[in-house]
Amino acid sequence: MAVADGPARRxxxxxxxxxxxxxxxxxxxxxxxxLFLVSDxxxxxxxxxxxxxxxxGLVGLLVPPWNRxxxxxxxxxxxxxAKTVANWWTQDNHHFLLTxxxxxxCLALPLPDDxxxxxxxxxxxxxxxxxxxxxxxxxxxxxxxxxxGAYFHYTFLTDDRFADMAAIIGQVPDAAIAHNRAxxxxxxxxxxxxxxxxxxxxLLRTTTRLVTWWTQAIxxxxxxxxxxxxxxxxxxxxxxxxxxxxxxxxxxxxxxxxSFGWTLMILGTAGTDxxxxxxxxxxxxxxxxxxxxxxxxxxxxxxxxxxxAP
Amino acid sequence: MPTDTTARLRLAALYLPSVLLVxxxxxxxxxxxxxxxxxxxxxxxxxxxxxxxxQPNRQxxxxxIGPSGEQLVSLxxxxxxxxxxxxxxxxxxxxxxxxxxxxxxxxARGSGTQAVRVEVWKLAFDPDTLAVTRVRVAEATAPTGxxxx
Numbered sequence: 367m368a369v370a371d372g373p374a375r376r377x378x379x380x381x382x383x384x385x386x387x388x389x390x391x392x393x394x395x396x397x398x399x400x401l402f403l404v405s406d407x408x409x410x411x412x413x414x415x416x417x418x419x420x421x422x423g424l425v426g427l428l429v430p431p432w433n434r435x436x437x438x439x440x441x442x443x444x445x446x447x448a449k450t451v452a453n454w455w456t457q458d459n460h461h462f463l464l465t466x467x468x469x470x471x472c473l474a475l476p477l478p479d480d481x482x483x484x485x486x487x488x489x490x491x492x493x494x495x496x497x498x499x500x501x502x503x504x505x506x507x508x509x510x511x512x513x514x515g516a517y518f519h520y521t522f523l524t525d526d527r528f529a530d531m532a533a534i535i536g537q538v539p540d541a542a543i544a545h546n547r548a549x550x551x552x553x554x555x556x557x558x559x560x561x562x563x564x565x566x567x568x569l570l571r572t573t574t575r576l577v578t579w580w581t582q583a584i585x586x587x588x589x590x591x592x593x594x595x596x597x598x599x600x601x602x603x604x605x606x607x608x609x610x611x612x613x614x615x616x617x618x619x620x621x622x623x624x625s626f627g628w629t630l631m632i633l634g635t636a637g638t639d640x641x642x643x644x645x646x647x648x649x650x651x652x653x654x655x656x657x658x659x660x661x662x663x664x665x666x667x668x669x670x671x672x673x674x675a676p
Numbered sequence: 677m678p679t680d681t682t683a684r685l686r687l688a689a690l691y692l693p694s695v696l697l698v699x700x701x702x703x704x705x706x707x708x709x710x711x712x713x714x715x716x717x718x719x720x721x722x723x724x725x726x727x728x729x730x731q732p733n734r735q736x737x738x739x740x741i742g743p744s745g746e747q748l749v750s751l752x753x754x755x756x757x758x759x760x761x762x763x764x765x766x767x768x769x770x771x772x773x774x775x776x777x778x779x780x781x782x783x784a785r786g787s788g789t790q791a792v793r794v795e796v797w798k799l800a801f802d803p804d805t806l807a808v809t810r811v812r813v814a815e816a817t818a819p820t821g822x823x824x825x
Binding site: 457458459466474478485492493496497500501504510517519520549557559581619 | 682685686688689690691692693694696697698700701705709714716717718719720721722723724725726727728729731735739746748762763766767799800801802803805806807808809810
């Protein structure tokens with residue numbers, strides 16, 4: 367039976383085809399500028415940084431050639447660098463990563479056309495691979511409480527943002543989360559309390575161990591595939607590993623998706639080979655999915671649909 | 677563009693951002709792992725989501741010490757020292773923590789408080805017993821100059 371070729375279907379096909387044909391520099395720079403517009407976290411609450419970054423983002427998107435002009439990216443880099451220096455000890459890792467990315471764009475833009483895109487692609491892959499190398503090093507070697515499951519177990523038991531996911535993967539009732547928050551309040555708020563005990567479930571103990579090992583495995587895989595030289599061997603898997611990482615990680619931490627996750631999609635896009643059209647479409651589509659995770663009660667809805675969740 | 681300039685730019689474009697990433701991450705490991713004061717989640721070393729010892733799980737405790745005993749206090753919202761307290765949670769360097777204690781002591785001068793103690797605590801979690809304990813990371817005390825301790 368033939369599928370009706372309606373206007374909506376044709377529209378989606380056209381959008382995908384357009385995304386696939388857009389070159390990686392165009393797409394990666396545009397995704398960066400869109401990120402400045404949609405993420406308060408990335409541009410910071412300080413107007414001295416957020417205002418110029420949002421104006422530059424608008425200019426770059428509304429006046430198309432400017433999204434790849436050094437005249438736009440130099441002030442972007444200046445803002446990102448100033449923001450990073452001012453918030454060195456308090457900002458999250460992806461702000462550093464985004465600053466390195468802006469530097470990479472500024473250094474690549476003056477290069478001859480035939481060298482610019484391949485060099486920026488290699489730089490993006492190195493940034494991604496090294497980020498995950500250090501992330502995997504912290505989790506697997508340096509951290510005293512990651513591989514034993516303590517980090518994820520504690521986080522799912524105490525962080526309100528994870529309450530729905532804790533109910534889905536660990537059958538943790540809301541009352542237990544409330545109890546845990548109250549106990550932490552007692553620990554923080556009184557002079558003599560030095561220890562409290564949290565409430566959990568046996569299922570959460572098991573699933574957080576699985577989440578721990580999955581995270582360690584996929585972040586190590588990301589480091590290996592993005593640092594793998596050339597296009598053959600394990601390098602062929604890199605886009606898929608990054609996409610699977612984004613699809614499986616950010617439903618759990620949707621607030622980080624439209625900042626860290628989006629930054630990874632930008633670097634993934636920039637690092638694609640010219641014929642990786644499908645990967646570029648999926649990276650751009652994943653940015654939209656991250657918005658859905660972030661701006662809708664996606665996990666709360668998932669909880670309602672999960673029969674075993676309390 | 678002259679060829680040698682292009683070659684240098686090509687090298688810089690390829691490696692400079694990554695070299696910066698590696699240098700910052702190594703310094704962060706030096707401070708966060710070997711130095712123990714900096715939380716692994718901050719400082720650009722990619723230790724986020726790796727340990728319970730992250731900035732939101734740290735606490736800055738401010739204690740006023742007077743003739744009648746000790747009193748735990750917190751800064752009001754939008755206090756000028758709020759930013760310094762926020763930074764101290766992530767990286768309580770002795771000099772900065774001492775300066776913070778002195779600034780709070782200067783504010784408390786004339787109130788009968790003899791000294792101010794500022795401590796930064798982190799949490800440790802035992803997944804087997806489910807016990808959460810407080811562990812002190814750093815501490816600084818400053819006299820207000822009101823009377824003698």
